Amino acid sequence: MSFLKPDLWKIPRLDARDFAKITEKETALFQRIAQIAQHQQNAKFASSLAVEDMVITDVIAKSKAKIVVFTLETGRLNPETLELVDMVKTNYPDLDFQLYTPNSEKALAYDEQKGRYAFYESVELRRECCFIRKIEPLNRALQDADCWLTGQRREQSVTRTELPFHEQDESRGIDKYNPIFDWSELDVWAYILKYDIPYNRLYQQGYPSIGCEPCTKAVKVGEDIRAGRWWWENKDSKECGLHK
Known part of the structure; x- marks a missing residue:
């Protein structure tokens, strides 16, 4: 797009080989989703509505797998992300798609007692905000689940290099699956562009990883794709606690 600065991250350019390679990964993903739906009740x-999650959402919808898709509407999302929520509902009308929001009293108390932007002051205050706006709603969403799925990939972060397909969420006593743990960034975009899957417009503005609006910014070419998440922190602390 014309307003994108030349030094900012851009959606990867793909060629015929990239689209050809995705076929095998795509087939495996459908099999993984079917396996999960078959073995779990x-x-x-x-879904964070990232491109990774849009890939998985599309496969769940196309395969008619009995898997609920939900998003944490933190109250601090970008307008572009909220726009995508509506697009998911429109594009996948038969999908069981749900939104979970924070406890309004706790969110307000944090803002009044600590400050609306207190999360910039320390990792502890940032994680407290993440707990209120993400982790507690996630706990509610999963309270009756026997497993949950994520869009995490090994390539995304130094904290995810050993990520497996299947793991145990010991804190909740349920299974956890990462269906595209072994996909590359090019694999993800090949699927998105091949099937014209809707995605967040912020990707067109230099955002390769998107979270809450005040905690996310565009990144430069060559930077880690999660460099724009909690950019004021050390890279080893850049997790909100959802996957701890």
């Missing part, structure tokens, strides 16, 4: 997919 109440599977739920926590």
Whole structure:
């Protein structure tokens, strides 16, 4: 797009080989989703509406897998992200798609007692905000689930290099699956562009990883794709606690 600065991250350019390579990964993903739906009674997919999650959402919808898709509407999301929520509902009318929001009293108390932007002051205050706006709503979403799915990939972060397909969420006593743990960034975009899947317009503005509006910014070419998440913190602390 014309307003994108030349030094900012851009959606990867793909060629015919990239689209050809995705076929095998795509087939495996459909098989993984089917396997999860077959072996679990109440599977739920926590979608952040990132491109990774849009890939998984599309496969769940196309395969008609009995898997609930939900998003945490933190109250601090970008307008572009909220726009995508409506697009998911429109594009996948038969999908069981749900929104979970923070406890309004706790969110307000944090803002009044600590400050609306107190999360910039320390990792502890940032994680407290993440707990109120993300983790507590996630706990509610998963309270009746026997497993949950994520869009995490090994390539995304130094904290995810050993990520497996299947793991145990010991704190909740349920299974956890990462269906595209072994996908590359190019794999994800090949699927998105091949099938014209809707995605967040912020990707067109230099945002390769998107969270809450005050905690996310565009990144430069060559930077880590999660460099724009909690950019004021050390890279080793850049997790909100959802996957701890």
